[in-house]
Amino acid sequence: MIAIAPPRVSDRHRIHAPDLDMPPRLLLGPGPSNAHPRVLQAMGLRQVGHLDPSFLELMNQVQELLRYVWQTENQLTIPVSGTGSAAMEATLANTVEPGDVVLVGVNGYFGLRLIDMAKRYGADTRSIQKPWGQAFDLSELRTAMEEHRPAILALVHAETSTGARQPLEGVSELCREFDCLLLLDTVTSMGGVPLFLDEWGVDMAYSGSQKCLSCPPGIAPLTLGDRAVEKLLRRKTPVANWYLDMSLVSQYWGGERTYHHTAPINMNYGLYMALKLIAEEGLEARWQRHQETADRLWSGLEEMGLSCYVDRDIRLPSLTTVCIPDGVDGKAIARRLLTEYNIEVAGGLGELGGKVWRIGLMGFNSRRENVTLLLAALRQVLSEA
Amino acid sequence: MIAIAPPRVSDRHRIHAPDLDMPPRLLLGPGPSNAHPRVLQAMGLRQVGHLDPSFLELMNQVQELLRYVWQTENQLTIPVSGTGSAAMEATLANTVEPGDVVLVGVNGYFGLRLIDMAKRYGADTRSIQKPWGQAFDLSELRTAMEEHRPAILALVHAETSTGARQPLEGVSELCREFDCLLLLDTVTSMGGVPLFLDEWGVDMAYSGSQKCLSCPPGIAPLTLGDRAVEKLLRRKTPVANWYLDMSLVSQYWGGERTYHHTAPINMNYGLYMALKLIAEEGLEARWQRHQETADRLWSGLEEMGLSCYVDRDIRLPSLTTVCIPDGVDGKAIARRLLTEYNIEVAGGLGELGGKVWRIGLMGFNSRRENVTLLLAALRQVLSEA
Numbered sequence: 001m002i003a004i005a006p007p008r009v010s011d012r013h014r015i016h017a018p019d020l021d022m023p024p025r026l027l028l029g030p031g032p033s034n035a036h037p038r039v040l041q042a043m044g045l046r047q048v049g050h051l052d053p054s055f056l057e058l059m060n061q062v063q064e065l066l067r068y069v070w071q072t073e074n075q076l077t078i079p080v081s082g083t084g085s086a087a088m089e090a091t092l093a094n095t096v097e098p099g100d101v102v103l104v105g106v107n108g109y110f111g112l113r114l115i116d117m118a119k120r121y122g123a124d125t126r127s128i129q130k131p132w133g134q135a136f137d138l139s140e141l142r143t144a145m146e147e148h149r150p151a152i153l154a155l156v157h158a159e160t161s162t163g164a165r166q167p168l169e170g171v172s173e174l175c176r177e178f179d180c181l182l183l184l185d186t187v188t189s190m191g192g193v194p195l196f197l198d199e200w201g202v203d204m205a206y207s208g209s210q211k212c213l214s215c216p217p218g219i220a221p222l223t224l225g226d227r228a229v230e231k232l233l234r235r236k237t238p239v240a241n242w243y244l245d246m247s248l249v250s251q252y253w254g255g256e257r258t259y260h261h262t263a264p265i266n267m268n269y270g271l272y273m274a275l276k277l278i279a280e281e282g283l284e285a286r287w288q289r290h291q292e293t294a295d296r297l298w299s300g301l302e303e304m305g306l307s308c309y310v311d312r313d314i315r316l317p318s319l320t321t322v323c324i325p326d327g328v329d330g331k332a333i334a335r336r337l338l339t340e341y342n343i344e345v346a347g348g349l350g351e352l353g354g355k356v357w358r359i360g361l362m363g364f365n366s367r368r369e370n371v372t373l374l375l376a377a378l379r380q381v382l383s384e385a
Numbered sequence: 386m387i388a389i390a391p392p393r394v395s396d397r398h399r400i401h402a403p404d405l406d407m408p409p410r411l412l413l414g415p416g417p418s419n420a421h422p423r424v425l426q427a428m429g430l431r432q433v434g435h436l437d438p439s440f441l442e443l444m445n446q447v448q449e450l451l452r453y454v455w456q457t458e459n460q461l462t463i464p465v466s467g468t469g470s471a472a473m474e475a476t477l478a479n480t481v482e483p484g485d486v487v488l489v490g491v492n493g494y495f496g497l498r499l500i501d502m503a504k505r506y507g508a509d510t511r512s513i514q515k516p517w518g519q520a521f522d523l524s525e526l527r528t529a530m531e532e533h534r535p536a537i538l539a540l541v542h543a544e545t546s547t548g549a550r551q552p553l554e555g556v557s558e559l560c561r562e563f564d565c566l567l568l569l570d571t572v573t574s575m576g577g578v579p580l581f582l583d584e585w586g587v588d589m590a591y592s593g594s595q596k597c598l599s600c601p602p603g604i605a606p607l608t609l610g611d612r613a614v615e616k617l618l619r620r621k622t623p624v625a626n627w628y629l630d631m632s633l634v635s636q637y638w639g640g641e642r643t644y645h646h647t648a649p650i651n652m653n654y655g656l657y658m659a660l661k662l663i664a665e666e667g668l669e670a671r672w673q674r675h676q677e678t679a680d681r682l683w684s685g686l687e688e689m690g691l692s693c694y695v696d697r698d699i700r701l702p703s704l705t706t707v708c709i710p711d712g713v714d715g716k717a718i719a720r721r722l723l724t725e726y727n728i729e730v731a732g733g734l735g736e737l738g739g740k741v742w743r744i745g746l747m748g749f750n751s752r753r754e755n756v757t758l759l760l761a762a763l764r765q766v767l768s769e770a
Binding site: 241279 | 391392396409417428430434436437443450453468502504602604623648723
């Protein structure tokens with residue numbers, strides 16, 4: 001090559017960047033929720049390398065704690081190096097082969113996302129529909145299974161777009177009867193709502209770190225049971241996604257410790273601390289805390305004459321959708337809560353856009369004082385609207 | 386559904402997790418390098434939501450600063466919510482359509498990875514080979530272009546496995562002559578080695594946060610120029626990867642701010658601070674610092690009778706491969722540096738396994754005192770071997 005004088009550096013985009021001074025928000029929307037202060041502390045620790053013996057030990061502990069929170073024995077239980085959507089895609093990318101029938105229960109936004117993703121891996125996608133905010137019952141699922149004979153049934157345990165919980169009792173027996181894998185979205189339930197992956201016969205699940213786990217977003221739990229791993233190993237085609245290829249990633253998280261990609265060290269620190277806090281609190285206590293805080297919110301809303309969108313028996317304690325009263329500008333109310341009270345709540349997504357607010361009480365944020373503040377602020381802002 | 390008593394929680398995986406107490410490593414391997422202390426501070430800040438006005442403003446600033454560090458005007462310049470490998474895959478996933486010829490320059494490990502990834506998106510992959518540690522010259526590239534007529538030429542600017550720099554002068558003219566997109570791996574050069582994406586006519590590039598940018602791993606710069614975006618928009622098939630689909634992701638980073646996935650808030654804080662520090666230092670000063678620190682290392686190694694694997698004219702200041710002398714157990718030396726001195730250096734990858742050590746002096750770690758310590762510790766350990 002001919003040596004040429006290097007070009008001159010342009011300062012056009014060398015902006016004067018101010019110090020980070022973010023507003024002190026209370027995140028009571030559908031996520032992210034505020035991370036626990038001890039998790040934030042862990043995020044800022046000095047790193048070690050991704051093959052350091054001390055990090056490999058931490059990885060083992062993260063895996064063990066994920067198994068506890070999910071109540072599973074699955075060997076392949078790891079945090080994916082991305083957000084919840086990456087872990088969601090990982091379940092499908094690894095187990096769907098072109099032409100596989102994937103049946104998705106669509107009763108909210110994230111069912112639709114599962115369909116979009118499954119299609120990209122060549123799935124023959126089918127759906128069973130239910131109005132947003134409702135759950136499927138076993139007979140509806142049986143009818144759909146008989147019609148579609150899927151290789152994978154995908155359900156959303158906790159629909160972040162609606163606040164509805166999908167009961168799982170009996171679903172696993174149905175899936176085994178039809179020799180079908182059960183895939184479960186647990187993004188808004190893990191660590192906040194009773195969840196028993198093995199008891200419920202769930203073959204694959206994913207979650208996010210920024211909901212009931214109280215860790216910042218950027219790392220996402222994933223688990224594949226034996227039947228899912230078998231399907232992965234039996235593939236005729238390679239996984240059509242390098243980054244999320246669990247036949248490679250599991251060699252780093254498994255005994256070989258083979259380098260795949262550089263693990264997000266500090267996100268793993270944060271997740272470790274978040275899981276450690278759950279183990280210290282205990283799942284039963286944590287689930288009860290979420291339920292009690294939610295009950296308090298629901299009573300308060302009722303007292304204000306506001307109604308919840310989802311029936312109480314399948315209403316998630318972690319996420320409540322509140323009907324926006326007629327004549328009220330829902331967006332304006334949310335904006336005032338944010339700008340005047342530093343409280344984030346969200347509007348509806350998809351079909352529920354403009355119809356509901358979404359209020360999350362997740363993990364560290366599931367505390368009495370947050371309910372009291374939110375109700376008082378909401379009452380004030382509504383009275384002035 | 387029939388109400389059934391919930392299962393009992395198993396405490397089998399409820400391990401007693403100790404406090405995080407990681408060893409104080411000096412990370413002088415091929416990455417991650419130590420994050421700057423102000424970056425670590427930023428990582429631990431309390432979050433805002435991913436649609437908070439304050440976060441949207443931060444996103445704009447991150448994009449501007451990425452353009453500065455890469456010296457590009459590309460509109461689609463964003464951090465991917467994953468590690469460098471995810472950004473690498475994003476370049477291919479978005480622009481490769483089944484049957485496209487992708488020509489990859491393979492002179493190290495990451496060229497091979499590009500081939501693996503491109504294949505998963507249906508590319509007709511071809512390669513031009515060169516011994517590891519060497520660079521391609523323009524006539525070699527021209528011959529390969531004439532033979533393969535690729536839609537995309539992928540080169541690695543800074544091979545993390547070898548420490549060699551690929552000169553780029555004249556390559557862009559060649560790519561335009563053959564109507565081919567130029568894809569560049571800048572993982573180990575961005576922020577540490579002269580890099581002028583627009584001057585060099587690079588159409589797509591990616592990097593990692595944990596090398597010369599001095600941010601922890603978990604977020605990864607990506608840029609697509611107009612010609613690459615055009616190819617993306619002209620696609621006949623949807624992008625076969627939902628998480629990395631830039632036609633969706635760019636709507637969140639662009640004007641619409643449409644929700645795609647929850648951005649990793651704290652990783653963005655860290656990256657913002659890392660980029661801010663680069664803008665404050667200035668690219669020219671930073672590049673010069675990296676060169677001077679590397680020169681100091683190279684002289685010291687020479688004085689000890691050790692030789693570098695890569696010719697000086699294409700040797701990266703950010704990463705040096707050092708030949709392991711005959712009869713020396715390279716792994717044992719690295720292990721002693723780690724356990725006795727808390728210094729991480731790495732062995733060779735792939736073809737260079739067992740033949741070299743890899744020593745990184747990246748970003749915040751590119752400082753005189755680190756060279757002095759490493760040389761002294763290495764001298765001591767070698768003398769006792």
